[in-house]
Amino acid sequence: MSVGHPISAQGTLIDPHGRHIDRLRVSVTDRCNFRCSYCLGAHPVFAPRAELLTLDELDRLCSAFVECGVRRIRLTGGEPLVRRNLMSFVRALSRHLKSGALDEITMTTNGALLGRYAGELADAGLTRINVSVDTLDPVDFKSITLGGDVNVVLDGIEAARTAGLPVKLNTVVQAGVNETAIPSLIDYAHARKMDLTLIEVMPMGLYAGKRPASFVSLKKVRADLEGRFTLTDLLDRSSGPARYVRVAETGGRVGFITPMSRGFCESCNRVRITSTGQLVPCLGHVEGVDLRAALRTSESQAPLIDAIHAAVAHKPSGHDFAAARRAPVSVKRSMNVTGG
Numbered sequence: 001m002s003v004g005h006p007i008s009a010q011g012t013l014i015d016p017h018g019r020h021i022d023r024l025r026v027s028v029t030d031r032c033n034f035r036c037s038y039c040l041g042a043h044p045v046f047a048p049r050a051e052l053l054t055l056d057e058l059d060r061l062c063s064a065f066v067e068c069g070v071r072r073i074r075l076t077g078g079e080p081l082v083r084r085n086l087m088s089f090v091r092a093l094s095r096h097l098k099s100g101a102l103d104e105i106t107m108t109t110n111g112a113l114l115g116r117y118a119g120e121l122a123d124a125g126l127t128r129i130n131v132s133v134d135t136l137d138p139v140d141f142k143s144i145t146l147g148g149d150v151n152v153v154l155d156g157i158e159a160a161r162t163a164g165l166p167v168k169l170n171t172v173v174q175a176g177v178n179e180t181a182i183p184s185l186i187d188y189a190h191a192r193k194m195d196l197t198l199i200e201v202m203p204m205g206l207y208a209g210k211r212p213a214s215f216v217s218l219k220k221v222r223a224d225l226e227g228r229f230t231l232t233d234l235l236d237r238s239s240g241p242a243r244y245v246r247v248a249e250t251g252g253r254v255g256f257i258t259p260m261s262r263g264f265c266e267s268c269n270r271v272r273i274t275s276t277g278q279l280v281p282c283l284g285h286v287e288g289v290d291l292r293a294a295l296r297t298s299e300s301q302a303p304l305i306d307a308i309h310a311a312v313a314h315k316p317s318g319h320d321f322a323a324a325r326r327a328p329v330s331v332k333r334s335m336n337v338t339g340g
Helices: 055-067 086-093 095-099 114-124 138-145 150-162 179-191 218-225 292-297 302-312
Strands: 023-027 072-076 104-109 128-132 167-173 196-200 231-237 243-247 253-257 270-273 278-280
Touching: 023 055, 055 072, 055 086, 055 095, 055 292, 055 302, 072 086, 086 095, 086 114, 114 128, 114 150, 128 150, 138 150, 150 167, 167 179, 179 196, 179 218, 196 218, 218 253, 231 253, 278 302, 292 302
Parallel strands: 023 072, 023 270, 072 104, 104 128, 128 167, 167 196, 196 253
Antiparallel strands: 231 243, 243 253, 270 278
16 A cells, blocks of 8 residues: 655644644454444444545545644554554554554454454554453353454453553443452453453444443542542543543552543544544534545645644534433444444
8 A cells, every 4th residue: 555755744733622632543443353232233334345434545644634733543443453554554554653653553342353363463652551441251242242252352452562552441331241340350350451441332233312221430440440449530531531540459540531420521632533534523413524535536635634723623522321311312323333
């Protein structure tokens, strides 16, 4: 694939509410090798391949965002590691790390293919990896993912750590599904010097327009954890929306991402690109801006950069996921398209 030239001139993306947008999350594919009950489900519908951005288009798009001042890019899916020739894309994108225009390139993965690709990812320039693990119990894991093997994922995590990649764990907490699994995940993660981030289920995709029956507020989860652990609030913030606590008994950190029970929009510094080239200014809104047309109708970056600025100029002040809302939101776009 074409690697182009390093970006040297930095721009600035400021939304209407004065927030500096310097984080980009990119869904490189809507395909996934798991069928998690809260995401794809047993009968997923994927976009036609012709509608997905090519790797060259993804490179052009990410480079345009770098030129606009984005400093951190996270590659997501679907499952990014099922995308053919992804390593060539990561290698090409890493030129912006070498030039100093980017601070990091990270990835969120389900970990099933990490054992195969961890070394290549580290060599290609990836700087950190987030692995989604909702339970360590093999039976429950298979049920949640509709067939996944947690031991393969755990082997992948060890492969990533051996390759020198810093690893964080993400867990979507569901009432009656994996609430009781959190303490063992904390012990597992902290024994390996990894953060664990807990995430509330959101009303998207399969749950569009309704509050998920499996929703549980992380306020309740934290209260339950405090019956077992000593938690201390930290001022630490990642490049994402997590609020962290220190667990005295383990020395490690647990993050809480609470789109439903406690918003974090005031500090939102990110936008998302779907696998089909839609710029999503806010995860909790239906509206998106088509960047694929700008990519495919002009070889110049100028129309693309203009479209990016125009889209960010309409970024809303916040999402509509609050659990207290009487009228439920209806974001039918699934996370496998949008990227986590």
